[in-house]
Amino acid sequence: MSQAKASFAETPTLAVSTVILTLRPNDSGSLQLATPLVRRIRAPFEGQWALPGGPLNTNEDLATSASHTLRDTTGLEPRYLEQLYAFGSVDRSGGHIADRVVSIVYWALVGADEAERAIESQNVQWFWADDLPALAFDHNEIIQYALGRLRNKIEYSRIAHEFLSPTFTLAQLREVYEAVLGRELDPGNFRRMVESSGSVEETGERLAGTRHRPPKLYRATTTAGETK
Amino acid sequence: MSQAKASFAETPTLAVSTVILTLRPNDSGSLQLATPLVRRIRAPFEGQWALPGGPLNTNEDLATSASHTLRDTTGLEPRYLEQLYAFGSVDRSGGHIADRVVSIVYWALVGADEAERAIESQNVQWFWADDLPALAFDHNEIIQYALGRLRNKIEYSRIAHEFLSPTFTLAQLREVYEAVLGRELDPGNFRRMVESSGSVEETGERLAGTRHRPPKLYRATTTAGETK
DNA sequence: TAAAGAAAGAGTCTGAATGACTCTAAGTAA
DNA sequence: TTACTTAGAGTCATTCAGACTCTTTCTTTA
Numbered sequence: 001m002s003q004a005k006a007s008f009a010e011t012p013t014l015a016v017s018t019v020i021l022t023l024r025p026n027d028s029g030s031l032q033l034a035t036p037l038v039r040r041i042r043a044p045f046e047g048q049w050a051l052p053g054g055p056l057n058t059n060e061d062l063a064t065s066a067s068h069t070l071r072d073t074t075g076l077e078p079r080y081l082e083q084l085y086a087f088g089s090v091d092r093s094g095g096h097i098a099d100r101v102v103s104i105v106y107w108a109l110v111g112a113d114e115a116e117r118a119i120e121s122q123n124v125q126w127f128w129a130d131d132l133p134a135l136a137f138d139h140n141e142i143i144q145y146a147l148g149r150l151r152n153k154i155e156y157s158r159i160a161h162e163f164l165s166p167t168f169t170l171a172q173l174r175e176v177y178e179a180v181l182g183r184e185l186d187p188g189n190f191r192r193m194v195e196s197s198g199s200v201e202e203t204g205e206r207l208a209g210t211r212h213r214p215p216k217l218y219r220a221t222t223t224a225g226e227t228k
Numbered sequence: 229m230s231q232a233k234a235s236f237a238e239t240p241t242l243a244v245s246t247v248i249l250t251l252r253p254n255d256s257g258s259l260q261l262a263t264p265l266v267r268r269i270r271a272p273f274e275g276q277w278a279l280p281g282g283p284l285n286t287n288e289d290l291a292t293s294a295s296h297t298l299r300d301t302t303g304l305e306p307r308y309l310e311q312l313y314a315f316g317s318v319d320r321s322g323g324h325i326a327d328r329v330v331s332i333v334y335w336a337l338v339g340a341d342e343a344e345r346a347i348e349s350q351n352v353q354w355f356w357a358d359d360l361p362a363l364a365f366d367h368n369e370i371i372q373y374a375l376g377r378l379r380n381k382i383e384y385s386r387i388a389h390e391f392l393s394p395t396f397t398l399a400q401l402r403e404v405y406e407a408v409l410g411r412e413l414d415p416g417n418f419r420r421m422v423e424s425s426g427s428v429e430e431t432g433e434r435l436a437g438t439r440h441r442p443p444k445l446y447r448a449t450t451t452a453g454e455t456k
Numbered sequence: 457t458a459a460a461g462a463a464a465g466a467g468t469c470t471g472a473a474t475g476a477c478t479c480t481a482a483g484t485a486a
Numbered sequence: 487t488t489a490c491t492t493a494g495a496g497t498c499a500t501t502c503a504g505a506c507t508c509t510t511t512c513t514t515t516a
Binding site: 457458459460461462463464465466467468469470471472473474475476477478479480481482483484485486 | 488492495500
């Protein structure tokens with residue numbers, strides 16, 4: 001395979017893209033999933049919105065490429081970044097096989113604190129994840145896939161706190177679950193579940209400034225026993 | 229990105245490989261995971277064993293490429309084929325960046341009936357999955373990754389019967405679970421679990437020729453309610 | 457022909473986890 | 487001081503999984 005370059009001339013090009021997800025309050029005050037997209041400045045799909053991403057450099061690892069492009073285009077440096085799936089249908093570039101790109105897609109979760117640092121411009125904007133325009137390539141499907149993975153993974157993993165600031169109340173954590181799962185959860189049962197899971201620990205402080213009994217603040221425990 | 233070919237000249241080449249897993253009885257009669265490997269006939273890693281795979285053709289979908297290469301090199305046509313992960317560290321080609329290959333790896337489960345059809349030759353051989361030689365590239369790690377996925381997925385999914393012939397007894401199905409999970413399961417509890425899951429149905433026949441009470445034969449129910 | 461052996465298959469018991477729910481504590485706002 | 491709101495502790499009933507027992511139904515052997 002040392003002469004591979006020659007015989008692989010017809011191999012599709014390789015890009016790395018990322019679905020970034022965060023939660024922000026909508027008009028009615030409840031949390032909703034949002035994602036930043038970038039406007040394409042080249043054909044195909046010129047002018048349409050797309051996932052942030054770019055070609056894979058020869059000297060870069062996949063995850064490195066993802067976070068690198070992310071920083072350049074959106075200014076974000078997510079703590080949570082994981083490979084999602086490789087999308088490579090021959091027809092995903094709008095029918096032109098000559099344009100064929102195989103995308104290795106990562107997904108990232110961004111906390112409330114980090115999301116504020118995001119660049120927003122003419123060519124980078126946030127959208128509600130469940131109300132997207134028609135995107136370039138198969139990027140609508142990709143985001144749907146990411147949302148499915150998120151809803152699935154939040155049930156057995158400890159990723160929910162990635163959406164929050166480093167310290168948070170159990171009510172805030174519950175809001176994350178409710179927003180992702182799309183249904184309300186019983187506060188008492190939720191508290192019991194979280195406390196017995198060992199995924200959070202008390203900081204010893206309480207959140208002040210509420211108009212009721214001040215809730216305890218928690219932080220995520222250091223990732224021992226993390227489930228992939 | 230229509231001129232992409234030019235600017236992507238330095239993009240790594242793309243290959244699709246597959247981890248094929250089957251269960252076969254070992255010397256002591258219990259089932260054990262086995263996988264077929266092919267001997268490399270080119271540098272790098274010439275002469276070493278590797279996963280079956282090959283470069284991705286421009287006009288082929290990823291999964292199509294996987295099953296296509298699989299058929300050509302091993303003669304197998306697995307019913308179960310799913311994308312596993314994309315492996316793309318810069319150093320996985322033995323240190324030569326010029327040889328860099330990004331592999332999109334699929335995994336396949338092969339039933340006892342199908343596995344018999346496999347070609348075996350000087351350059352294609354079966355190995356026990358937990359007793360492999362040093363393989364080309366990072367293929368040892370890839371197989372470990374696939375085994376982890378299998379052990380995880382067998383717990384919440386219905387893939388176990390993919391290792392069996394179309395009809396099977398509950399004892400045979402239990403043996404599959406025991407081999408994959410590496411521990412014994414209580415026959416009674418296993419029966420209750422499987423029957424209440426709705427993943428199997430009786431064929432109405434029984435397996436003859438045993439030296440004890442003949443067990444009922446089951447088949448997998450048609451994939452409704454399949455969990456991804 | 458009877459007894460022994462083996463696995464099939466049904467059923468019991470117990471403890472842990474979960475959903476629905478109640479009750480009290482501790483703050484703010486009027 | 488009273489009303490209001492959420493925090494946080496606790497109860498009850500149901501479901502589920504592991505450990506275990508017992509009976510059934512076949513083959514093998516005496």
